Amino acid sequence: MNTTRERRFPDKFLWGAATSAHQVEGGNTHNDWWRFEQQPGVIRGGRGSGEACRHHERFAEDFALAAADGHGAHRLSLEWSRLEPRRGHFDAAAVAHYHEVLGALRRLGMTPIVTLHHFTNPLWIADAGGWESRDTIDRFAEFATFCAREFGGEVDWWCTVNEPEVFAFRGWSEGIWPPAVRDNSRALGVIAHQLEAHGRAYHAIHEADRLDADGDGHAALVGFAKHHVQLEALRPWHPLDRLVAHFERRVFNEAVEQATVTGRIDLAIPGARPVRRDVPGLKGALDWFGLNYYTRWRVKSLAREPHVATPGAPLNDLGWEVWPEGFRRALHSAARAGKPVLVTENGFADAGDTLRPRALFEFAEAMHRAIAEGVPVAGYLHWSLLDNFEWADGWHGRFGLYGVDPADPRGPRRRTRSAEVLARLARANALTPEVEEAAGRVALGARRD
Ligand code: BGC
Numbered sequence: 169m170n171t172t173r174e175r176r177f178p179d180k181f182l183w184g185a186a187t188s189a190h191q192v193e194g195g196n197t198h199n200d201w202w203r204f205e206q207q208p209g210v211i212r213g214g215r216g217s218g219e220a221c222r223h224h225e226r227f228a229e230d231f232a233l234a235a236a237d238g239h240g241a242h243r244l245s246l247e248w249s250r251l252e253p254r255r256g257h258f259d260a261a262a263v264a265h266y267h268e269v270l271g272a273l274r275r276l277g278m279t280p281i282v283t284l285h286h287f288t289n290p291l292w293i294a295d296a297g298g299w300e301s302r303d304t305i306d307r308f309a310e311f312a313t314f315c316a317r318e319f320g321g322e323v324d325w326w327c328t329v330n331e332p333e334v335f336a337f338r339g340w341s342e343g344i345w346p347p348a349v350r351d352n353s354r355a356l357g358v359i360a361h362q363l364e365a366h367g368r369a370y371h372a373i374h375e376a377d378r379l380d381a382d383g384d385g386h387a388a389l390v391g392f393a394k395h396h397v398q399l400e401a402l403r404p405w406h407p408l409d410r411l412v413a414h415f416e417r418r419v420f421n422e423a424v425e426q427a428t429v430t431g432r433i434d435l436a437i438p439g440a441r442p443v444r445r446d447v448p449g450l451k452g453a454l455d456w457f458g459l460n461y462y463t464r465w466r467v468k469s470l471a472r473e474p475h476v477a478t479p480g481a482p483l484n485d486l487g488w489e490v491w492p493e494g495f496r497r498a499l500h501s502a503a504r505a506g507k508p509v510l511v512t513e514n515g516f517a518d519a520g521d522t523l524r525p526r527a528l529f530e531f532a533e534a535m536h537r538a539i540a541e542g543v544p545v546a547g548y549l550h551w552s553l554l555d556n557f558e559w560a561d562g563w564h565g566r567f568g569l570y571g572v573d574p575a576d577p578r579g580p581r582r583r584t585r586s587a588e589v590l591a592r593l594a595r596a597n598a599l600t601p602e603v604e605e606a607a608g609r610v611a612l613g614a615r616r617d
Contacts, residue, residue: 175536176598182279182547183594185234185569186243186513187223188286188330189250191556194220194577199249200294201287201559204346212564215574217557222577224265228272230581233570234553235276237587238594242273243327243512243549245283246319248311249290255307263318270322279382281512281549282319283327283393284312284369285362287335287345287559298347299336299358305365312369313376316388320377324386327458327512328369331395332362333420344560352440359424360433360443366392367428367450391456393512396421396498398464398491402476408469416467421501428454429505456546458512459502461495463488482527482612485517486565490527490612492534499538499545508546511535515551517558517565521584528589529607532599550590554581 190196196217205216223230234242250262273280285308293304312328329335338345340355349355370390377388399416401409415437423435431451436442463484465475481489495514502509514531518524528550539545555568563574569590571582585606592603 174596174598174600175533177536178539178545179597181545181597182241182281182510182549183590183597184239184241184243184278184281184547184549185553185590186281186549186551187553187556188245188283189247190217190220190245190286190288191552191558192221192223192554193247194218194222194224196220196247196249196288198253198291199247199288200291200298200346203291203294204348210344210348211560211562213562215562218574219577220557220574221554221572223554227269230553230570231272231276231278233581233583233587235278237569237591239278239590240594241279241281241325241547241549242553243281243283244269245286245330246315247288248285248293249288251315252290252311253292255292256310258314266319267322270319274322274381279325280323281325281327281510282315282323283330284308284315285328285365286330294347299361300354302361305361305368308365309368309372313372316373316376320381320387321379322381323377324381324384324389325456325510326369326373326377326388326390328366328373328390328392329362330393330512331460332359332366332392333424334395335362337420338560352437356419356435356437356440356443359435360445363424363427363433363450364447367447367453370453371449389455391454391458391507391510393458393460394421394424394502395460395462395513396425396501397462398494398497400464400466402466402468406469409467412469412474413467425457425501425505428452454505454507456508456510457502457505458510459498460513460551461498461511462514464491464494465489482523484523484565485519486561488517490516490523492527492530492612495531496534496538499535499543500541503543508544510546511548513549513551515567517567518586519566521571521586523612524584524586525589525607526610526612528586528593529599529604530612532593532603536599 336355336358340349343350380387399413401413477489516524552567555566555572558565569587589606
């Protein structure tokens with residue numbers, strides 16, 4: 169294929185980066201993650217979120233970097249525990265802070281894409297049963313209403329929940345995130361509650377946000393972010409590998425992707441209590457589909473390590489396979505929700521920024537191909553603007569277009585070559601020879617790491 173010919177993206181395509189509050193802000197002491205991080209042994213390397221990137225203080229400067237790189241959009245999350253530290257009590261200083269944050273983005277000409285739940289919970293939510301309690305659905309809908317009313321004049325793009333399936337499996341099945349439970353039945357219940365909460369918040373936001381922030385005729389566009397993982401048998405001839413991969417694909421990808429299409433929650437894994445119910449108001453409760461895509465796992469049944477990377481494939485620093493074709497396929501799956509797809513996350517942990525520039529280019533190519541095949545992609549938000557607190561992996565996964573030293577969060581942000589690749593893409597809104605020049609010409613497939 170001719171990789172130097174200019175290949176354009178659709179007009180008004182949103183280019184930018186994504187972050188989440190707890191991972192970058194620092195000092196989020198009123199949520200369940202902060203409390204979890206204080207326990208010995210739960211965070212790789214022992215360093216918790218702490219001051220993180222001090223983005224709570226440095227947001228204007230960080231956004232200026234993104235704007236200078238041509239980003240026209242930015243995804244961030246509002247920290248529920250800051251805004252509502254006690255039930256029904258909204259903190260005026262936190263509200264003023266997020267107005268400043270959103271105002272800063274608007275002044276720089278960047279469209280905010282605002283997530284309401286990105287894994288963290290106020291302590292009062294966690295202590296009242298968290299996402300296993302149906303009451304949390306009501307509390308979240310109230311929070312969504314508050315945010316839509318308060319920030320609706322600045323925000324049109326709302327993302328209700330981030331990755332219900334990752335949130336649930338990490339916290340309730342693998343038990344490596346709070347509340348550290350290991351019970352698949354309870355994990356399925358949590359996914360179901362998050363999907364229901366999405367449906368409730370969808371209607372609450374449309375009800376409460378009547379202000380069109382940018383005059384494009386839409387006061388609110390509401391979606392959620394789904395983490396799509398390619399899951400395939402390690403040994404294609406092995407019936408059990410294939411069967412397990414099939415079940416995992418169904419519960420992890422398809423069931424969640426189809427919930428707003430059918431209005432039905434249908435979650436099942438062998439050995440766990442299935443959750444099957446029709447949810448009033450969930451069908452059609454989606455204006456756009458948020459796709460988070462990172463990797464493919466090979467399923468190895470009956471093994472201590474049930475998921476492994478494809479042997480010989482290029483890997484990121486966390487051992488995740490970097491496979492552009494998987495992104496193209498994930499975009500097609502996302503399109504089955506019947507709505508425009510917004511890539512709410514895609515990125516590569518790469519402390520040395522060695523593989524990432526080329527990976528970014530090849531993923532942009534894969535996305536361009538998917539668009540040419542008919543997938544309505546509205547934008548691409550790279551994970552992440554800054555190196556940040558990578559949950560249980562601590563500071564080991566460095567995803568930032570801008571490097572941050574966690575020991576010196578007041579120090580300079582270090583621009584990477586990947587930042588330049590994305591900047592060229594965003595400015596040209598096309599795959600041009602200049603983009604490829606910044607990315608390097610050695611194809612990922614030709615690398616041997
Ligand atoms: C999450 C991010 C995380 C990223 C990389 C996604 O699952 O939404 O919070 O940092 O993956 O692991």
